[in-house]
Amino acid sequence: MSLRQMMTAALAAVLVVGVMGTMNMLHGQSGPAGGTTIAVVDVAEVFENLEERGVIEADIRDKITAMQKWEQTKAAELTGLQSDMDIMDPNSDGFKKAIAELERKTIALRIERDVRQRKIQREMAQSLEGLYRKVVDGIGVVAAAEGYDLVLTKDRTPSLENASQQQILGMIQLRKTLYSNPQMDITQRVKTKLNNDYNNTPQG
Secondary structure: OOHHHHHHHHHHHHHHHHHHHHHHHHOOOOOOOOOOOEEEEOHHHHHHOOHHHHHHHHHHHHHHHHHHHHHHHHHHHHHHHHHHHHOOOOOOHHHHHHHHHHHHHHHHHHHHHHHHHHHHHHHHHHHHHHHHHHHHHHHHHHHHHOOOOEEEEOOOOOOOOOOOHHHHHHHHHHOOOOOOOHHHEOHHHHHHHHHHHHHOOOOO
8 A cells, every 4th residue: 555545544534533523613503493504525535635745745755765775775784794704704703793793783773774664654643643633624614614514524436346245235334425415515625725725824
């Protein structure tokens, strides 16, 4: 699974939870006398079209690439040390020192690699949390401004071409929204708001 797919799946999985709380904070009132007004949002589409996400993904890819280059450099050092040992007398003091040095550098590489990987994962999680909050808040702001009381997730129709009957039934049961009037869809306006907010915010 690619970096983009991981981020999309993770965000789409948790977005619905936060939308309701944001709507309560921003709107706080029940709908007009006629009943509750409802909107739908394709949260995956919103996330896929966030300009800020592209910048974050590029930054993470650069950090992963930099770590890989660093690791390759360190691995080459270990290979060079191993090559030097191949021509040493196994009974010499130099050989014993080389073994100790090889072990020390191997352990240090593993520790440093783990630290760097954890740092990238932590930064990715923090970026994902930041996007999550912005998307939830953006949905709430748009919905409240347009007079909606409740926002539901607009499910995408999966491909059923090669699905078994049991799989199809399972997909139907998992769908949160079976039908929504296109006029209830505020996805495009949420995308526009979030990208405008990002582009109008000084970066740096």
